[in-house]
Amino acid sequence: MSEFKQTFNSSLGKKLIMALTGLFLCTFLIVHLAGNLQLFQNDEGYAFNVYANFLTHFPPIEVIAYLLYASILVHALYALILTLKNQKARPVKYATVNKSPTSWSSKNMGLLGSILFLFIVIHMGDFWRKYKYTDTVGFKEYRTNVITGQRTVTDFVPPADAKFEHSFTTENDVEIVRVKDLHKTVSDSFSQIWYVVLYVIAMGALSFHLLHGFQSAFRSLGWVHRKYTPVVEFIGTWFFAVIIPLLFALMPVYYCYLMHK
Structure with a gap:
């Protein structure tokens, strides 16, 4: 087996892959949020529908989209492998429990990731699949x-x-x-209370997942510095773990309010 394969089959190699795919997904979250913020414009879906059309018909974006799908699967697969390996190596739970939020999220990344993966499957089936492969839109x-x-x-x-x-x-x-008219599909979905609740729960899971995951990715890559690590922690906590999930969660809540007021 080559040195390259040995590296990426080791625990360190798997963590590196987790870090790289995770940071790529973090970048996607920023772009996805910027596009979805068009939902707040009072223009009868014009900006959002044009944005959705651009995403699905501009070839470079479509290539990036497939890289995104691959990253989600690889990230989830390696997370499962590392979780099972850690559980096998440490079958006895800790005698004491650290109740700090970061510690809780770090010890429950498997649960948080499972919630997010389930949400992604439902979310893509409800929007992306319908938009691309059915005539229901x-x-x-x-x-x-x-x-x-x-x-x-x-x-x-x-x-x-x-x-x-x-x-x-x-x-x-x-x-x-x-x-x-993907805007109508979004409006219809966000008018359902159960979907709004699921969405908010998923954004809560995303918040805790990023609270640990963003900072952990930099540590896995060895990008730790006394001067810059506090900046990474600040960005990971306030931007990725608070602002981004909060703005995502506001969208279904806002539409649900408009539909039921």
């Missing part, structure tokens, strides 16, 4: 006067004899955008 047509900024929104039914995905055209001073 309808279309919207947005007509925007580029001079006045006035916009009209109507449902759009593609021709029955043609495979239609999207179109962006201009007639005189009117920009015409026809795209799949």
